[in-house]
Amino acid sequence: MSDAATVEHGLPGAYEAPLFGAYSKKVGMWLFLASDSLTFGALLFAFSYNRIYTAWPTPFGKESIINATVMTACLLSSSLTMVLGVFAAQRGDRAWTRNWLLATMAFGTAFLVLHGMEWTHLIHEGLTLPGFPKSVEHGAGEYAKISTGVPQFASTFFTLTAMHMLHVTIGVIYLGVVALRKWFLPILGVLWLVGYLVIPSDNVFHYGINVLLVGLIVVSIIVFLKPKDYDAHDVEVAGLYWHFVDLVWMFIFPLVYLMSTRV
Amino acid sequence: MHDVAKHDDSKGQYFWVWGALLALTGVEVWLGYRQIFEPVRMLEVLLVLSVIKSALIIAYFMHLKFEKALMRWMLVIAVTACFVIMYFFFFPDADRILRLGVH
Numbered sequence: 001m002s003d004a005a006t007v008e009h010g011l012p013g014a015y016e017a018p019l020f021g022a023y024s025k026k027v028g029m030w031l032f033l034a035s036d037s038l039t040f041g042a043l044l045f046a047f048s049y050n051r052i053y054t055a056w057p058t059p060f061g062k063e064s065i066i067n068a069t070v071m072t073a074c075l076l077s078s079s080l081t082m083v084l085g086v087f088a089a090q091r092g093d094r095a096w097t098r099n100w101l102l103a104t105m106a107f108g109t110a111f112l113v114l115h116g117m118e119w120t121h122l123i124h125e126g127l128t129l130p131g132f133p134k135s136v137e138h139g140a141g142e143y144a145k146i147s148t149g150v151p152q153f154a155s156t157f158f159t160l161t162a163m164h165m166l167h168v169t170i171g172v173i174y175l176g177v178v179a180l181r182k183w184f185l186p187i188l189g190v191l192w193l194v195g196y197l198v199i200p201s202d203n204v205f206h207y208g209i210n211v212l213l214v215g216l217i218v219v220s221i222i223v224f225l226k227p228k229d230y231d232a233h234d235v236e237v238a239g240l241y242w243h244f245v246d247l248v249w250m251f252i253f254p255l256v257y258l259m260s261t262r263v
Numbered sequence: 264m265h266d267v268a269k270h271d272d273s274k275g276q277y278f279w280v281w282g283a284l285l286a287l288t289g290v291e292v293w294l295g296y297r298q299i300f301e302p303v304r305m306l307e308v309l310l311v312l313s314v315i316k317s318a319l320i321i322a323y324f325m326h327l328k329f330e331k332a333l334m335r336w337m338l339v340i341a342v343t344a345c346f347v348i349m350y351f352f353f354f355p356d357a358d359r360i361l362r363l364g365v366h
Contacts, residue, residue, distance in 0.1 A: 019333070037342055
């Protein structure tokens, strides 16, 4: 709610009553999310069209569906911890704000790790796109046939889930900066370095992990150009972004996974 | 200055919403396994469940329910209108390409 109605106009420091009853950062984030929803909307429309009008394969077995269900539970739980973090920020409890944000990041990281394992499994089984590194254990089974027979399956699957994974990664970095500020930079740097060295070069994430390096550079510039102590407004705006990535997954999970379930 | 949006102080409702979201996810997984509907009908049913889940997330977790009516309606109407326009442009064109025999 706004207290702008009580402001006496004409005095130094007075503000105009906001049109939407919210501070500008929040309105800005809402407008960004509205535009971003159209990006995902276009991808989901394309997927739905292909799903309906193409002889669509249904390769996802019990293991994939259980994995995706656990991932969904992680994201839903992360939204709850994010809400609790916003509440802690509003009552000025800095320690619990940080704790809840770290819990949210932990759920988000679990989601990314599970998704990465799922991708690696599918690629090793033969589901691939041109340009993906050839795995030593590259399979020639059902997924390989799907990649050649119905190339739209791999295209839509990897495009949608990669776009979402990118958003989740950005969200985890965003929350890390809000929770830990400049102290998050060395953590991010170590995560990138360890990931780059540990992930084998025939794994697609050997290159994907460089998103963390790009994030590190961008965040370093932001933090050093405008160092600040993030307040409850910033936590709430970061929360809006985080809930959005949760919301998008609520469409990707049923459409991409459950519509392709092998019974 | 404007305060951060103040919501209903009851945290319990957020746990209920979280539980409802998990339960709806369970229903979706059950439907996916039972496959009691043909693909097009299944797509419709899953989309309806997804819209319900997203409405819960937007209203409670994103606190849109607690914002001013002007902001609430502006966002909902704008995004919905964009999706409706996208639908009417995308699917007829996709059908046209299909009828032309382009594979």
